Amino acid sequence: MMRTLVTTLWSLLLLQTPSSAFQCSVESVQHFLPAGSTALRALSLPDNLSFSDPSEVAYPGITSALPALCLLTINVTSSRSSSYRFGLFLSEVWNGRFAAVGNGGLAGGINWPSMGTMAKYGFAVVSTDTGHNGTSSDGTFALNGNETITDNAYRAMHGSVEHAKAIVQEHYGRNISYSYYSGCSTGGRQGLVELQKYPEDFDGVLVGAPAWESTKIAAFFVQMGVINLPKTSDHHIPPSLYPLIQAEAIQQCDGVDGVEDGVISDPQACHFRAETLLCTPGSNTSTCLTDPQINTLHLLYGHYFDVARPLFYYALPPGSEAGWSALLPSDAPLSLGTNAFAYVQLQDPNWDWRELNISIIVEKDATGDRSGIPEDFDIRPFADHELLPYKTSRTFYEAVYRNISSQDVAYTVDDFYRLFYVPGMLHCSEDLGRNIYGVPGFEDANHDAVLALMHWVEKGEAPKWITATKFVNESIDLGVRRQRKLCPYPKTARLVGDDVHDAGSWEC
Numbered sequence: 001m002m003r004t005l006v007t008t009l010w011s012l013l014l015l016q017t018p019s020s021a022f023q024c025s026v027e028s029v030q031h032f033l034p035a036g037s038t039a040l041r042a043l044s045l046p047d048n049l050s051f052s053d054p055s056e057v058a059y060p061g062i063t064s065a066l067p068a069l070c071l072l073t074i075n076v077t078s079s080r081s082s083s084y085r086f087g088l089f090l091s092e093v094w095n096g097r098f099a100a101v102g103n104g105g106l107a108g109g110i111n112w113p114s115m116g117t118m119a120k121y122g123f124a125v126v127s128t129d130t131g132h133n134g135t136s137s138d139g140t141f142a143l144n145g146n147e148t149i150t151d152n153a154y155r156a157m158h159g160s161v162e163h164a165k166a167i168v169q170e171h172y173g174r175n176i177s178y179s180y181y182s183g184c185s186t187g188g189r190q191g192l193v194e195l196q197k198y199p200e201d202f203d204g205v206l207v208g209a210p211a212w213e214s215t216k217i218a219a220f221f222v223q224m225g226v227i228n229l230p231k232t233s234d235h236h237i238p239p240s241l242y243p244l245i246q247a248e249a250i251q252q253c254d255g256v257d258g259v260e261d262g263v264i265s266d267p268q269a270c271h272f273r274a275e276t277l278l279c280t281p282g283s284n285t286s287t288c289l290t291d292p293q294i295n296t297l298h299l300l301y302g303h304y305f306d307v308a309r310p311l312f313y314y315a316l317p318p319g320s321e322a323g324w325s326a327l328l329p330s331d332a333p334l335s336l337g338t339n340a341f342a343y344v345q346l347q348d349p350n351w352d353w354r355e356l357n358i359s360i361i362v363e364k365d366a367t368g369d370r371s372g373i374p375e376d377f378d379i380r381p382f383a384d385h386e387l388l389p390y391k392t393s394r395t396f397y398e399a400v401y402r403n404i405s406s407q408d409v410a411y412t413v414d415d416f417y418r419l420f421y422v423p424g425m426l427h428c429s430e431d432l433g434r435n436i437y438g439v440p441g442f443e444d445a446n447h448d449a450v451l452a453l454m455h456w457v458e459k460g461e462a463p464k465w466i467t468a469t470k471f472v473n474e475s476i477d478l479g480v481r482r483q484r485k486l487c488p489y490p491k492t493a494r495l496v497g498d499d500v501h502d503a504g505s506w507e508c
């Protein structure tokens, strides 16, 4: 019965899809591209095929179980000395909607894996290479000059979106009904730039953990590394001690949010006492921290101030320790940070991270922010659209809140912008396997942030909460470990029932 229903539905959808205005071939696509654009590749992929492109060094991953689609790669000249590429998935069965996905770190490259995720929802999907092909920690593209930096900051994304929309509408022979954006980290920053510079590009924007203060973030990565270096010093905390520190942070901070569930839901409220980890005479230093190491811990958990004492960047919160192995390498600061600062901020490949000092950070922050983010936080032109940053972006939220509150407008921030914290989550993602998209078993607007955004944009119903789902060992087959309501900031989830792992036990 179910099979019949599904088959019937797909048949109807196929009937509703007009025949393409162009065949899925380079020659056919090239025919209607504007001057300066070149079709590089066109592939017609049948249903349920895998795709990967190892030449995209940042995104070589395999995307499996794709729907039948036409895959395009287009090159666009962006200035006399620069160009960018974008990839496009045109599904045979189209939901009438358009989506763009973001990039990560300093990466340049077409993000085929993220495109595959959105294609499975039925979107026509674009990803830009941002104007270069390189890994997440490779900043050398910035030595090619300001045109390349501009492409990476925003021009390649906006241009790719504009070109892709024209191709989508030509291909399907009808207008796009709604346009969306989804990205995390650098992808989050790209989303914030888009909605400020080009508010008409998207009807809804899903932004995760946006890396939008690019100068400060680059300096922060370097500074955190410097605090724990060199590894021969007595203040160095080896990675082998991070689990010990994490366990103590959970011990002290878990219950501060009112519920002892192994999750630190309110790290700001916890006054972590590092001294409980201090070694006593004769104790084994693999199970405790020495006095100089405790000082290092205080610096890692402390806010980053400049010489005049204003806050420069935020502290690592208790509960972040599971990410320290990636953030605090043993021999040098995180290469993403040192390369971002040397290549993108200073354009000096010979710069040594040991030369980092507050004056060059302040100077670059004042004059050289290359992220493309306008600083006025005036996003009123986007205010009839919807924005859903789902992780750490309180500073941006508060700045927009202040801006909107000071304007004579008939709406509030809450009408178009909601921020959701995800307690216990690290940066951006947990890998459930390459075939997985959305929230398996819970494909609705209460559980899936993409569907929640679509519901808000298309039905006008803003999410009062989003239910987060954690699977046992990140395996769908092993079932759900816990579910919980995520509440729009500044609301927090309160336990009102007995089972802490049941979303029904929580209220905003």
Ligand SMILES: [Ca+2]
Binding pocket: 253, 254, 255, 256, 257, 258, 259, 260, 261, 262, 263, 264, 265
């Ligand atoms: Ca807790």
